[in-house]
Amino acid sequence: MTSEHRPAAKRAVGTVLTTAGRAHDGHSGFVNPPVYRGSTVLFGSYDEMAPGAARYHYGRWGTPTTDALCDALAELEHGAAALAMCSGLAAITTVLQAFAGAGDRVLISRSSYAAARRFCDGMLRRQGVVIDEFSLDRPDEFAAGLTDRTCAVYLDLPGATNFDVCLLRDLVAVAGDVPVIVDNTWATPYFFNPIDHGARVVLHSLSKYIGGHADSILGAAVFARMADYERVRDVSRLVGQAVGADDANLALRGLRTLAVRMDRHFRSACDIASWLNAHPAIERVHYPPLPGDRGHAAWQAQFSGAGGVFTCLLKGGDEAAVRTAIDGLGLIGRGWGWGGYETVACPATLSQDGVKRVGMRLSIGLEDTESLRRDLDAALRGCG
Structure with missing residues (x-):
C-alpha cells in the first residue's frame, strides 16, 4: 500500500x-x-x-x-x-x-x-x-x-x-x-x-x-x-x-497498455467532439482540445494529449432533452463511470456564470468512431 x-x-x-x-x-x-x-x-x-x-x-x-x-x-x-x-x-x-x-x-x-x-x-x-x-x-x-x-x-x-x-x-x-x-x-x-x-x-x-x-x-x-x-x-x-x-x-x-489506449481515446474523442460541435442539435461541446474551447490555450500550453471525457449542451436543452438523448442511445451505454474501454453517457450539471444547466457527459471508449456517430446522431435527432 x-x-x-x-x-x-x-x-x-x-x-x-x-x-x-x-x-x-x-x-x-x-x-x-x-x-x-x-x-x-x-x-x-x-x-x-x-x-x-x-x-x-x-x-x-x-x-x-x-x-x-x-x-x-x-x-x-x-x-x-x-x-x-x-x-x-x-x-x-x-x-x-x-x-x-x-x-x-x-x-x-x-x-x-x-x-x-x-x-x-x-x-x-x-x-x-x-x-x-x-x-x-x-x-x-x-x-x-x-x-x-x-x-x-x-x-x-x-x-x-x-x-x-x-x-x-x-x-x-x-x-x-x-x-x-x-x-x-x-x-x-x-x-x-x-x-x-x-x-x-x-x-x-x-x-x-x-x-x-x-x-x-x-x-x-x-x-x-x-x-x-x-x-x-x-x-x-x-x-x-x-x-x-x-x-x-x-x-x-x-x-x-495505457499509452496505446490513451492515444486511441484521445483521437476518438477529438473526432466525436468535433463532429458533435457541428451537429444541429448541439449548442456547445466543453472539451479543451477543441480550438474554440475557452480552455484550449491553457490546455495546449501544458498537456500533450487529453482524456476522452467531455460534456455537451443540447440546443434549447433542458433536462428533458438530455433524458431523451440518453434514453435513445443503443450502442453507447448509460453509466456514471468513465475511463474504461466502453463508451458511456450520463447527465452532467454544468455551472457557468452562476447559471446551472444539465448537459450530457460522454466518455469515449475504444469502439469504431463511425459506429458511435451513428448511435449519437439517431439519439440526438430523436430530441427534435
Whole structure:
C-alpha cells in the first residue's frame, strides 16, 4: 500500500509504462510480479516483529504487489513516493484529512469532483475546517481566496463537467507555500505531470484510465515530497485504508497498455467532439482540445494529449432533452463511470456564470468512431 520511489534519470513515458514496478530478480524472471494475497506476515524472530524492523508487517500496510504499483506510479508522475488507496475518493479524502484540521481553511475549485465537494462541505466543515471556493478561470478570485489559514488547495485539472483549465504553474506561484493538490485522473501521467508544474500531491482514480477495463475500484496519491507522503501515510493507516492485491494487479496490468489506449481515446474523442460541435442539435461541446474551447490555450500550453471525457449542451436543452438523448442511445451505454474501454453517457450539471444547466457527459471508449456517430446522431435527432 505504500512505497518510496527513488527517481533515476527520466525515461520516455512509454518505456516507463512497460517497465516500472517490474523487479525481475525478485520473481524468478517472470514478466509480471506475482499477486500477493495476504493479511498475516510471519517473522523469523521476536525482534523482527517490532514496528519498522521488517519491510512487511501486516497485509493492510502493503504487500510486494501494492509496492510494485506504487513504485510505477511514483516514477510515472515524477514523484518521490506514492500511496495506493481503496478508491479515488478515498485518496482525496485521506489527503485532505491529513492536511486540514480545525480552524484551517481549504481552497477548492468549484469545478472539482462532486463527491469531493460533498466531503468538504459535509465532513470537513463538521470538523471545523472552513471551505473556500474559486473558479479555475478566475486567477483574481483564487488570489483573494488565499489566507494565512489556508492549509491546502484542491482542484481537478481540467475541471469536472465544465472542463475549465488554468495554468497550473501560475496558480502554484500565487499559492506560495500552500500545498496544491491536483486530481490528474482525466489526463493520466501519460499526457500530463502536475508535479513538474509545482503540485505537491497528485491524485488518481485508478478505476478509470489506468485500470482501463471497468473492473476494479482503486485510487492513489503521488507526492513530490517525502514529508507529505509520510504525513498522509500515517493518516491512511489510522483510518484503516487497505488495498487488495487483485485490484493492485489489475491496475498494474492496465499501466502496461495505457499509452496505446490513451492515444486511441484521445483521437476518438477529438473526432466525436468535433463532429458533435457541428451537429444541429448541439449548442456547445466543453472539451479543451477543441480550438474554440475557452480552455484550449491553457490546455495546449501544458498537456500533450487529453482524456476522452467531455460534456455537451443540447440546443434549447433542458433536462428533458438530455433524458431523451440518453434514453435513445443503443450502442453507447448509460453509466456514471468513465475511463474504461466502453463508451458511456450520463447527465452532467454544468455551472457557468452562476447559471446551472444539465448537459450530457460522454466518455469515449475504444469502439469504431463511425459506429458511435451513428448511435449519437439517431439519439440526438430523436430530441427534435
